[in-house]
Amino acid sequence: MTSAKSDLLEIGAALRLLAGRLNRRLRQNTDVPVGATALSALSAVLSRGPLTVGQLAERERVRPPTMTSMVAGLEARGLLARRSDDSDRRLSWLECTEQGRELVLASRTQGNLYLSRLLVRLTPLELDAVRTAVTALSRLLESEV
Numbered sequence: 001m002t003s004a005k006s007d008l009l010e011i012g013a014a015l016r017l018l019a020g021r022l023n024r025r026l027r028q029n030t031d032v033p034v035g036a037t038a039l040s041a042l043s044a045v046l047s048r049g050p051l052t053v054g055q056l057a058e059r060e061r062v063r064p065p066t067m068t069s070m071v072a073g074l075e076a077r078g079l080l081a082r083r084s085d086d087s088d089r090r091l092s093w094l095e096c097t098e099q100g101r102e103l104v105l106a107s108r109t110q111g112n113l114y115l116s117r118l119l120v121r122l123t124p125l126e127l128d129a130v131r132t133a134v135t136a137l138s139r140l141l142e143s144e145v
Contacts, residue, residue, distance in 0.1 A: 030110040032103065034079070037062070038070055039107060042079055042096060046104050050083065050093035079103060 023036070032039055037060070044059050045051055051059070057067035071094060074080040079100035085091035096104070119127060 026111045026114065029114040030107050032107045032110075034074070034077070034103070038074060039104070041067065041070055042074060042100050043104050043108075045080060045094050046096045046101055050095045052091060052093060056094060074100070 027036060034042070041056055041060050044056060048059065053067050053071055054064055056071070057064045060067065062070075071080060075082065077099075078097055081095050081097050082092040083095055085093060119130070122130065
């Protein structure tokens with residue numbers, strides 16, 4: 001294996017572990033009554049919706065039957081609502097309810113506050129490095145969608 005490939009594998013492994021730890025810490029420091037996957041789906045509908053179940057499953061990279069079950073749970077909790085398509089009654093669109101919107105926004109606020117409490121500990125140089133890394137990682141992930 002070449003040195004460059006080995007270096008990329010090492011960076012990837014470190015990033016994977018760090019992302020997992022950060023995700024766990026965010027979940028531990030936010031008070032949200034739904035799981036991370038359901039919250040992600042709800043967030044996607046809020047930011048990209050209205051979406052069909054199929055579109056949401058594709059966006060969240062889960063199988064449609066899995067998403068159908070998750071959507072049913074979110075509907076039962078009053079966080080998502082379905083609206084029939086005007087031109088094709090077989091098609092329904094998912095939209096966040098006001099309660100769903102409030103839950104997503106509260107979760108984001110709690111997570112942002114937690115992260116800001118951590119980031120304040122960094123030096124200005126470290127903070128600039130984090131800002132640069134966030135920009136680069138966002139670009140990488142957006143290119144995959």
